[in-house]
Amino acid sequence: MRALRSVLTTRGMAFFLSGILLFLAGVVLGFRDITRFGVLLVALPLISSVLVRTRKTRMRIERHTHPERISVGQDAHVTLSFENVSTSTTPLFLAEERLDYVLGDRPRFVVGRIPPGRVRAIDYAVRSHLRGRHHLGPLGVQVQDPFGLANRHAVLPGTAELVVLPAVHPLSSNRQPSAGVGSEGEQAHLIALHGEDDVTIREYRDGDDLRRIHWPATARTGDLMVRQEDRPAQRRAVVLLDPRPSAHGGSGASSSFEWAVSAAASVAVHLCESGYAVHLVCAETVETTRAAETMTADEIL
Known part of the structure; x- marks a missing residue:
């Protein structure tokens, strides 16, 4: 009975129990028509559950995100492709994409029948208020019979990863970096003291x-x-990020650590654009000995 409940919908269980009651009432009261109708009500959910369980289809799922890396608060568009790799047409089914909670509500959509060898694509958008690496998928599907009496749940394997970068705020400067010999700035001052070489x-x-x-x-x-x-030495800058929990307060996107990450990213990007050789010192770069290496803005983010 428990296995039957997992297959039948609420409508299917109502049909099944009503059929049993009508069958018993028809036998007790001697009404054959009521008995036949009860047998029909019992048989319909059972036949539907057998058809739903025995019908096998195979699909290949692919996910493509554009862009692959986004900033906090930016939208990413995901294209979900369904390819029917079986020899029969897929039934109508309900699909639900399983996402990390920070990406918002799980998108649900009804996918029509897909002939063998054909592909159907569905687009949806996600947005995150928290940086990090977030998973897209796997995909949960629900198949029902035409009468809505039985259904089958399955999880299609396959996931994708969406990288959410910290928010980078533009920083202004009262003095622009030098563009070469003769312009104002620190580089021109260095050349004036030591010559071009x-x-x-x-x-x-x-x-x-x-x-x-x-x-x-x-x-x-x-x-x-x-x-x-x-050649004159290149200007260098060191950006330090303290990841210790004891040094920060709050939790989630509003924590002081997330604010520090956003501030460090904004400063590092500004320095890279200004021509500085930037070194990032944090727990990860110290462990991998990359703190001594010059990093680009993309590597820092």
């Missing part, structure tokens, strides 16, 4: 270019001296 003098070595011989130094020392030219 930072020049040092050393002794001549075999293989050195003769065009780099520094004749005044050669005349002064009596030995061949050459110029060794070094």
Whole structure:
């Protein structure tokens, strides 16, 4: 009886129990028509449950997100493709995409019949108020018979991942970074002090270019001296993020840690766009020894 309840819908159970009552009433009262009608009501849900259980179809599910990475509060469009890889047409079914709770309500949609070898695509949108890696799927499906007496639930395997980046706020600067020699800014000041190239003098070595011989130094020392030219050092910045739970308060999207992540991301992106070599120091970069490496804005996010 428990297995039957898991297959029959509320309407199917009503048909089944009503059929039993009518069958018993017809036998007791001696009315054959009522007995036949009771047998019909009992048989319909049973036949429907057998048909729903025995009908097998195979589908391949693919998910494509655009864009693949979004920021907090930005919409991502997901295309869900159903490909019928069986030899028979799929029945009409109800599909429900299982999502992480931060992505909003689970989208539900009715998928029509799909002929063998054909593909049907359905689009839906998601939005997250919390950064991180969130899962799309698996897909739950529910198949019913035409009378709505029996149904079958199944979970189609396959998931996709949506990356939600921290919110990046544009930062303004009173002084724009220098664009080259002669413009205002720290780089121009450095060149004004040291020249366009930072020049040092050393002794001549075999293989050195003769065009780099520094004749005044050669005349002064009596030995061949050459110029060794070094480019000015690139401006560097270190962004530090403290992930310790004891250093932050609150929880979820409104916690101080999420605010710190957003602030660090905004500062790092601004520095990268300003021409700085940015190093990110946090628990992950320290463990992977990437804290000593220069990172781009995409790598930091």
